[in-house]
Amino acid sequence: MTINDRLAELGIELTTAPEAKGSYRPTLVVDSLVFVSGTLPLVDNAILTTGIVGADVSLEEAQRAARQCMINMFTRLATDLGDLDHIGQWVKLTGFVASTPDFTAQPSVMNAASDLVVEVFGDRGQHTRSAVGVSALPLGTPVEIEAILRLQS
Template sequence: MPGVIETRLAELGVTLPDAPAPAANYVPYVVVGDLVFVSGQISAGPDGLVTGKLGADMGVPEGAAAAKLCALSLLAQCKAACGGDLDRLKRVVKLTGFVNSTSDFTDQPKVVNGASDFLVEALGDAGRHSRSAVSAAALPLGVAVEIEAIFQIG
C-alpha cells in the first residue's frame, strides 16, 4: 500500500522511476545518521537521456523539465535509502544543481527551479531546501542537468 508521499505523487500524476544504478565507481547514496547524501542524478526520463546545452539548443522551460526528472531520480534514491518507505523522508535539506550551459547563459536558477518547485509541490514545507545552481561547461553524456541532494530521514 502506498504511503502518504507516494499517494501525493500519484495525485500529481507522477510515478517514481526505479533508483538508477551508479554509472561508475561510487554509490548512489550514503546514509549518515539521519541524513541521506544522494549522488548527482542526471536528466533522464522514460524516453532516455535529456541532452542539450542551455543557451544554445535548449531553453529554460526544457531545462526546468529536465531538472524535474533529476528530482524524480533523487526521490527514487531516497526511497531506496529508506528501505522502500518514502514516508521516512522528513525534509529536503539541500540541492546542488549543475546546468550544462553556454558561458553567457545566466538563468541557471530558473532551470533548477524545475526540481525545487516540484519538490515543494510534492512535499509541501518538507520540500523547501537550501540550494546552489551553477553553470557547467559540460555534463556527463551531454545531459542538460545534474542535481545532487541531501535529505533528512526519520
C-alpha cells in the same frame, strides 16, 4: 496523506531506479543525513535531452530535465530508504547546469526541481539551494542535481 499518495495525486509514477553509472554509491546515509549523488534526467535509461542550455537546449527543456532529475531522485530514495515518508526534511539541492557563458538563468532551471520537491513534500520540501553553471556534464546532459536530506527522528 503519504508521499506516495501525493505523487499519485500529481500523476507521478516512480519506476525502477537507474543504476549507478560509475564507481560510487547513489545514496549514502550518515547518521540522520542522506547524501544523494548527482542524479541525471534519465527516461527509459536514456538522457531526456542532451546539449548546452543557451545554445541547443531551451530554458523550458532544461526545466523539464531538472524536473525529471527529481523524479529519478524520488525513485532512487524510495528504493534505497524503502519509503519516502522516512524523509524528515530536504536540506539542500545543488544543481549543475551545462550552459553557455552568457546564460545566467541557472536558478530558473533549478526552480523546476525546487518547486516539485515542495509540491510533493510540503514544508518538509523547503530547502537551501545552489545553481551552478558548468561547461559540460556527464553523458551530455544539460542538468545534474544532488541533494542532502534529513531522515525523520
